[in-house]
Amino acid sequence: MTMISTVGAATDEHDERAALVPAACLLRALGDPSRLVILQQLTMGEHRVVDLMAHLGLAQSTVSKHLACLRGCGLVDSRPVGRSSVFALTEPELVLRVLGVVDELLAATGEAAVLCSNAGEPRPAPRRGAGR
Secondary structure, three states, X not given: OOOOOOOOOOOOHHHHHHHOHHHHHHHHHOOXXXXXXXXXXXXXXXXXXXXXXXXXXXXXXXXXXXXXXXXHOOOEEEEEEOOEEEEEEOOHHHHHHHXXXXXXXXXXXXXXXXXXXXXXXXXXXXXXXXXX
């Protein structure tokens, strides 16, 4: 069985948890639907922020914020082209594999994650006094 690498042997539960912090941070970065769309777009090749804005229908500042998160996790990088930047995946094959495994896992679980009250999009709280 393959486990998430903890880079060295953890001697106790605290060490094990601390060793898994990088994996948790990476998974948190992958946990946003807009960032997943950006990653999917970048699997097709380099994109400028304006291209991603048009595809996502989001403001430049929002797309840039998502790209900064993905860059901070080492998933994307950019290079200057004229007065703009072009973004690309740092490890396209690995990102494609991860997205493929996520699709397989969703298919195997019947996409139960969308029903989980502890995961997915936040659901609005019920209104007080509704139906009275």
